[in-house]
Amino acid sequence: MKLLLTSGGVTNPSIRAALVGLLGKPIGECRALCIPTAQWGHPMCGPASVRGFLAADPASDWRFLSGLGWASLGVLELTALPSIGAERWVPWVREADVLLADGGDATYLCHWMRESGLAGLLPSLPATVWVGVSAGSMVMTPRIGDYFVEWPGAPDDRTLGLVDFSIFPHLDLFPSNTLAHARRWAAGLDTPAYAIDEQTAISVVDGVTEVISEGQWTKLRP
Numbered sequence: 001m002k003l004l005l006t007s008g009g010v011t012n013p014s015i016r017a018a019l020v021g022l023l024g025k026p027i028g029e030c031r032a033l034c035i036p037t038a039q040w041g042h043p044m045c046g047p048a049s050v051r052g053f054l055a056a057d058p059a060s061d062w063r064f065l066s067g068l069g070w071a072s073l074g075v076l077e078l079t080a081l082p083s084i085g086a087e088r089w090v091p092w093v094r095e096a097d098v099l100l101a102d103g104g105d106a107t108y109l110c111h112w113m114r115e116s117g118l119a120g121l122l123p124s125l126p127a128t129v130w131v132g133v134s135a136g137s138m139v140m141t142p143r144i145g146d147y148f149v150e151w152p153g154a155p156d157d158r159t160l161g162l163v164d165f166s167i168f169p170h171l172d173l174f175p176s177n178t179l180a181h182a183r184r185w186a187a188g189l190d191t192p193a194y195a196i197d198e199q200t201a202i203s204v205v206d207g208v209t210e211v212i213s214e215g216q217w218t219k220l221r222p
Contacts, residue, residue: 001122002129002205005137007169008198009064012214015201022129030097032070037078038135041108041151053102065100065133081116098129101136107154109139134169141166147185163204171197186220193220
């Protein structure tokens with residue numbers, strides 16, 4: 001699987017060019033599946049925010065993810081998958097060009113990626129692109145730090161570990177997401193870490209990591 005890990009989505013021409021390069025064809029020719037699951041694990045998310053993501057509202061921030069102009073847009077709700085059988089949903093995933101994972105709580109998303117079987121399927125999807133926003137990106141890291149755990153059911157801060165670094169998203173977007181906060185967060189981790197703003201993405205393909213940015217980012221740990 002090819003990863004495009006963002007804080008705020010495909011927010012500028014550099015990130016968009018990187019996405020098109022990963023897809024290997026124009027966005028308008030690609031089939032996308034939206035994964036809203038992380039939102040259910042975060043107290044600041046709910047029906048209205050999930051609706052905005054799935055509706056691909058061009059007047060909202062979802063224009064940077066679901067509203068990019070995909071050829072088709074479907075929904076993959078992970079909490080439903082264990083009850084319908086892999087024979088139904090696995091073909092949906094295999095037919096998609098890209099999986100769009102929205103933000104919320106990364107530990108909740110991690111739990112349902114494992115419970116649904118999607119996490120186990122990912123290694124068999126070398127051509128598929130995963131575009132994450134916030135928690136949708138953080139879920140691919142080894143740890144998110146206690147600072148970002150909002151789901152009461154989370155056993156700890158560990159996530160999938162498909163990359164070898166952690167991510168501090170929304171740099172300078174909120175008063176609680178300054179570089180000083182990021183440095184304190186990183187001090188509690190045992191992994192390399194990046195702080196990234198809304199104009200930054202991290203691409204990971206075949207183990208090669210590249211930062212794409214028209215904004216601000218910092219590598220916090222070597």
